[in-house]
Amino acid sequence: MKKIKKIKIKVNGKFKSISENWKISDLVKHLKIPIKKVAIELNQEIIDKKNVSKISLKKNDKVEIVHFIGGG
Numbered sequence: 001m002k003k004i005k006k007i008k009i010k011v012n013g014k015f016k017s018i019s020e021n022w023k024i025s026d027l028v029k030h031l032k033i034p035i036k037k038v039a040i041e042l043n044q045e046i047i048d049k050k051n052v053s054k055i056s057l058k059k060n061d062k063v064e065i066v067h068f069i070g071g072g
Contacts, residue, residue, distance in 0.1 A: 025053040
């Protein structure tokens with residue numbers, strides 16, 4: 001049985017250990033975040049939501065997920 005390697009990334013300022021082959025979409029699903037209501041930044045670059053299932057996370061990546069909050 002092959003052991004899944006873990007890597008550390010930073011999500012909204014907190015370290016998180018994830019599987020080595022995760023994409024941004026896997027992280028969003030794991031965190032149970034409604035993707036339509038957030039902006040995602042990877043290493044200080046805004047990610048186009050069309051690409052979340054194509055972009056792999058790497059060791060020491062910094063992910064910021066910002067929720068949109070309506071109000072008036």
